[in-house]
Structures are given as structure tokens and as C-alpha cells.
Amino acid sequence: MKNHPQAFRVGLFVVSGLALMVMAIALVLGGQVFTPQDRVMMRFAGSVYGLQVGAPVVFRGVNIGRVVSVGLARDSHAAVVIPVMAALNQEAVSTLSGQGGAGAQALQALVAQGLSAKLSTQSLLTGLLYVDLDLRPGLAAPAPVAGGLIDIPTLPTTIQALQSQIEGIDLNAALQDLAAIAAATRQFVTDPQLKSTVANLAQLSADVRTLTQQLQSQVTPLSAAAQNTLSETQRAAQALGRAAERFAQTAQRVDAAVANDSPTLQAVQRAATELATTATSLRSTVGDNAELVHNLDRAAQDVARAARDLSQLTRLLERQPDVLLRGRAPQP
Incomplete structure (x- = not known):
């Protein structure tokens, strides 16, 4: 009877420790232990030093999964690759696909949209790596399935790409x-x-x-x-x-x-009318049948006759200067 309280305390301590351990694991894993997950495979050709089991899988800064395993394998060309298996949050994958599906269907849709993986550095001090997922349309391709897992395409890190370029020089x-x-x-x-x-x-x-x-x-x-x-x-x-x-x-x-109703224009018009009347009168006065013209013709004829008589008298006086004293001699 005396051992029951001590056993109870020991059992309570063990249960409390297990509960704390479970809470710690759930806290560390971000609650992903109790959420539906999809398994995917990523095959890296370069070094994955610094990538550990449990490393986060991030999509544009949002943690959507974790690394489950890191291994070694050879591809179809007998080249060594590093297969990395990850567990992704099924709800996050369904949201990213935009098609409302889940599981392999949503993952295949994402890979067709250009989903790819690349290793990035968590901290320069520790050198730890994480998996960075993003949609890169230039890499869009049908998603291969290997061993029942969707195979997500991978890209080399910036350092690996630079190293390969340097090696090619x-x-x-x-x-x-x-x-x-x-x-x-x-x-x-x-x-x-x-x-x-x-x-x-x-x-x-x-x-x-x-x-x-x-x-x-x-x-x-x-x-x-x-x-x-x-x-x-x-x-x-x-x-x-x-x-x-x-x-x-x-x-x-x-x-x-020069307006139609101006006094100046009216005076000019009256003067023109009077001038036209005067010209008509003058034309009638000096016409061929006018009396003034006939009188002038008769006067001109009389003057012409007087001029002829005067001329004859002059010639007679030249021949006979004394004719004025004795008179003109009788004609025979």
C-alpha cells in the first residue's frame, strides 16, 4: 500500500514527459505531424552538404513541408544523384495548384506549371540548407512518377552553377x-x-x-x-x-x-447725270443737221469769197498802182 503513491508519481512523470516530448515534436515540426501530407521526390545532381532530415521545404518563404530522407542513387545514365524525399502539406499543395484537387493530381498540375526545387542556405554561420520551391514557367514539363512518388525537377544552386561555369573554362x-x-x-x-x-x-x-x-x-x-x-x-x-x-x-x-446711301456717292451720281445731259445737248447743237453748223458754213464761204476778192485787188494794185486814182480801166 505504501508503494502506490510513489508508483503513481513515477507514472505521472513518465506520461508528462511523453506529453512534453510530443508537444515539442509538434512545435518543432510546425504541427505537420497531424496534417495530411503528400510525399514527393527531388533528385539533386550536386552536393547537398548541409541538408538534414527535418529541414524545411519552403515556397516563397512559406513553410509547406519538411525533408524526410536523404540518400544516394544512380540515374538512367549511371550518374550519381542525391534523392531527397519530402513530405508536403496536402492543403498547401491543393491551394497552390488552383484546381481544387489533392495528392498526385495537384502535384502534377504544379509541375506542369513549372514547380521546381533548389537548395538555399538557411544561415551562413551554420551552413544549413533548406529546399526552396517556386514556380518557374521555363521548366514546365510533365511530372515523372518514380516508385509511386511525383518527381519534382531540381535546379543547381548559384554556387554550383558558377562552379560548373568555371570548370568549363x-x-x-x-x-x-x-x-x-x-x-x-x-x-x-x-x-x-x-x-x-x-x-x-x-x-x-x-x-x-x-x-x-x-x-x-x-x-x-x-x-x-x-x-x-x-x-x-x-x-x-x-x-x-x-x-x-x-x-x-x-x-x-x-x-x-462709297456706300449706296452715302451723300458723296449721291452727289457724284447727280454730277454724272448732269454731265450726260450737257453732252447730249452739245451733240444736238453741233450735229450735221444743226442750224449753227449751217450758219458757220455760210460764214466760212463768205469769208472765202472776201479773201479771193481781196487777193484779186492786191494783184491789181501790183499791176496798176494808180488804179485807185484813175479808177479801173474799162474792159475792151
Whole structure:
């Protein structure tokens, strides 16, 4: 009877420890122990040093799973690969697929949209890695199934990609090219023509500087002349504007003067009518049948006869000067 309280305390301690352990595991795993999960396979060709079982699987910063196992295998080309199995949150996978499905269907849809995995560093101090998932449309392809698991395509890390590029460089050829470039540079620098070219460039620079100074000295007078010309142009434009205004006023006055109801136009019309009447009267007076014309003709004939008689008298006096004293001799 005395051992029952002690056994009870021991059993209570064990149960409490197990409960704390379960809570700790659930806390560490983010509650993923009790959620539905989908298993996937990722095959990395490079080193996965720093990737441990239980490492997080992250999609754009959101933890959606964990690494279950890390192993060794060979692919169909007999190359060594590192198969990494991970457990993903089924609800998160279904949400990412956007099709409302679950399991293999949702994973295949994501791989077809470009889902791929890449290792990234959790901390530079510890060197621990995690699996970084993201949608990269350039890698979209049908999802292969191996051993009943969806195989997610993988990408090399940035360091691995840089390392593979460096390994592909032919260092001997690069060194030879550098040596050739150095020799060509040395020959170019020691070439006498280069020194002459540098001297010519210096002289050209001095000439350009002198030309610039001359242009600067000419800019001020040219600017002043341009300003004077502009002022004269402005004054001429103002005078032309005033003349245009006066011309417009004159045109307005002319329009007013020659208007149909203006006194000036009416006076001109009356003068024209009177002038036409006078011309008609004068035409009737000096016409061929006018009395004044007949009188003028008779007067002209009388004058002509008197002129002939006077001419005969003159010739008679020339022949007979005494005819005025004795009279004209009788005709035989």
C-alpha cells in the first residue's frame, strides 16, 4: 500500500514527459505531424552538404513541408544523384495548384506549371540548407512518377552553377590570350607613332582651346548686334502695324464714302447725270443737221469769197498802182 503513491508519481512523470516530448515534436515540426501530407521526390545532381532530415521545404518563404530522407542513387545514365524525399502539406499543395484537387493530381498540375526545387542556405554561420520551391514557367514539363512518388525537377544552386561555369573554362587558353593581349598592349604603348599621335592630339587640343577663346571673344559683339537688329525689327514691325491701322481706318472711310446711301456717292451720281445731259445737248447743237453748223458754213464761204476778192485787188494794185486814182480801166 505504501508503494502506490510513489508508483503513481513515477507514472505521472513518465506520461508528462511523453506529453512534453510530443508537444515539442509538434512545435518543432510546425504541427505537420497531424496534417495530411503528400510525399514527393527531388533528385539533386550536386552536393547537398548541409541538408538534414527535418529541414524545411519552403515556397516563397512559406513553410509547406519538411525533408524526410536523404540518400544516394544512380540515374538512367549511371550518374550519381542525391534523392531527397519530402513530405508536403496536402492543403498547401491543393491551394497552390488552383484546381481544387489533392495528392498526385495537384502535384502534377504544379509541375506542369513549372514547380521546381533548389537548395538555399538557411544561415551562413551554420551552413544549413533548406529546399526552396517556386514556380518557374521555363521548366514546365510533365511530372515523372518514380516508385509511386511525383518527381519534382531540381535546379543547381548559384554556387554550383558558377562552379560548373568555371570548370568549363579553358584556363590555359585564357592565359595564352591574356599573354597575347599584354604583348600587343606593350607593343602599342612603345610604338613611336603613338607618341606622335599623342603630341598631335595635344596640339589639336591647344588649337581647339584657342579657337574657343576666339569664338567667345566674338560672341559678345555678335550678341549686341543681334540685339540691335532685333530692336530695329521690332520698331519696324510697330511702324508697319501703325500703318496697317491707318490703312484700315482709310479703307473704312472709303467704304463709308462709297456706300449706296452715302451723300458723296449721291452727289457724284447727280454730277454724272448732269454731265450726260450737257453732252447730249452739245451733240444736238453741233450735229450735221444743226442750224449753227449751217450758219458757220455760210460764214466760212463768205469769208472765202472776201479773201479771193481781196487777193484779186492786191494783184491789181501790183499791176496798176494808180488804179485807185484813175479808177479801173474799162474792159475792151
